[in-house]
Amino acid sequence: MKISFLGAAGEVTGSQHLIETDSRRILLDCGLFQGHREESYLKNSQFAYPPESLDAVFLSHGHMDHCGNIPQLYNKGFRGPVFCTSSTADIAEIMLKDSARIQEEDARYLARKLTEKHPPIEPLYSEDDVNEVAKLFERLDYHEWHELGDDLKVRFLDAGHILGSAIIEMKIKDQREWRHIVFTGDLGRRDLPLLRDPEPIEGCEVLISESTYGNRVHEKASDMKEELFQILDEAYRVEGRVIIPAFSLGRTQQIIYYLNDLYNEKRLPYIPIFVDSPLSTRLVSVFRHHIHDMDDEVKNVIESDKDPFGFSLLNYVSSREESIALNKRKGAFVVIAGSGMCENGRVRHHLKNGIEQLETTIVLMGYQAAYTLGRRLINRDPKVKIFDRYYEVKAKVVQLSGLSGHADVEDFMWWYEESAKQGNIGQVFLVHGEPESSKALSALIRDQCDLEPVIPHYQQSFEI
Structure with a gap:
């Protein structure tokens, strides 16, 4: 077997990992590479294997760095099944259609900017490609072993990262011998709102594990609701606006859930709240539909509150005109809009109109990458550029990081210890992490594994 x-x-x-046996060629994830434009286009437009040769x-899960290049795979000839949970299928279809739209808009914009000699920039795929990919999704339930042939069995366990996220456990026959492989995807944390905790495995021969925060301890998610209350209470008193740039998938729904909790507890100040993101609104519909995939706390809530993503002070903004009207609104209100790092979307318009007001509070959720507007706000730059002009940062800037969906040092240690109790963990490959994080996690889990963990390089292969 080759990985x-x-x-x-x-x-x-x-994210993209290829497993090859004497009879199968299987891909784990097919995510978009996101980085510098030229490097991204090169990596995303080429595959190291003929796509039509893949069996499945x-x-x-449905984050773009895990599913975002499947339509390009289809474009190049892949026609096999895409196995995932039902929630992931619905989320991925929405995310991929949004990605196709953004790529087409970017291509039109660049076509106006490039010289005549420059070759045209083409989208990686179209919405038509996404529609065809959606037909390939095959939905598998959690926990049940699914027989996908006489040489392949698969089971999904809960990864606890986002709605529908799965740990992929696979038993595959190679050279007449059964091999046991597990892929964590993105491993989540315990006690996150909405999500069930990640589930330990019962040992395995090969483990492909994420390592994003293998050297970090997160703030507790349980503190987030109280911090949101304090921010909204102050905004109510000073009649200021609260701007929350938030990722459309996962983070926005968790914030709404906490605000709904405060409303049910009769603690939420009387402040109108606007979700100004069409993508977030579409994804909320998926969360409502798949509420059975959420944790026991949510199931308890819906016994008395049928919709934990809706209450009288909450408004979902759909039209561009409604969004523009918010910028002229007076008094206290909250607007939640994409994107999470303030680089795109409607939130930039809200920041432009509120950033020079002392009564405004900007609430940044989680990590802000270098060179983004979000990072400049965290760094307390006195002036920031939004669109084509500079604005003085007079607003209060707050960073809340308790909702990170990735396992930290404590979660990894718990998960590996619990998994090792149930069975031996053989060879571990640490992926989806910067080198420092992967090395730190390798040292942390060494005693739980039979062999020294390996940190593979890009395009490196191993015979198992």
Whole structure:
């Protein structure tokens, strides 16, 4: 058996791992590489194997760095099944259609900017490609072993990262011998709102494990609700606006859930709350539909509150005109809009109109990458550029990081210890992490594994 690491090896983007046996060629994830434009286009437009030769893709979850290049795979000839959970299938279809739209808009914009001699920039795929890919999704339930042939069995366990995320456990026959492989996808944390905790495995021969925060301890998610209350209470008193740039998938729904909790507890100040993101609104519909995939706390809530993503002070903004009207609104209100690092989307318009007001509070959720507007705000730059002009930062800037969906040092240690109690863990490959994080996790888990963990390089292959 051969395993090739074709993305998210030594970095945290473009998840893609190829498993080859004497009778099967299987891909774990097919994510978009996200980085500098030219490098991204080169990596995303080429595959290290003929796509039509793949028997199947197994998709861990619906984030773009894990599912975002499946339509390009289809474009190049892949026609096999894409196995995933039902929630992931619905989320991925929405995310991929949004990605196709953004690529087409970017291509039109660049076509106006490039010289005549420059070759045209083409989108990696279209919405038509996404529609065809959606037909390939095959939905598998959690926990049940699914027989996918006389040489392949698969089971999904809960990864606890986002709605529908799965640990992929696979038993595959190679040279008449059964091999036991597990891929964590993105491993989540315990006690996150909405999500069930990640589930330990019962040992395995080969483990492909993410390592994003193998050297970090997160703040506790349980503190987030109280911090949101304090921010909204102050905004109510000073009649200021609260701007929350938030990722459309996962983070926005968790914030709404906490605000709904405060409303049910009769603690939420009387402040109108606007979700100004069409993508977030579409994804909320998926969360409502798959509420049975959420944790026991949510199931308890819906016994008395049928919709934990809706209450009288919450408004979902759909039209551009409604969004523009918010910028002229007076008094206290909250607007939640994409994107999480303030680089795109409607949130930039809200920041432009509120950043020079002392009464405004900007609430940044989680990690802000270098060179983004979010990072400049965290760094307390006195002036920041939004669109084509500079604005003085007079607003209060707050960073809340308790909702990170990735396992930290404590979660990894718990998960590996619990898994090792149930069975031996053989060879571990650490992916989806910067080198420092992967090395730190390797040292942390060494005693739980039979062999020294390996940190593969991009396009490196191993015979098992």
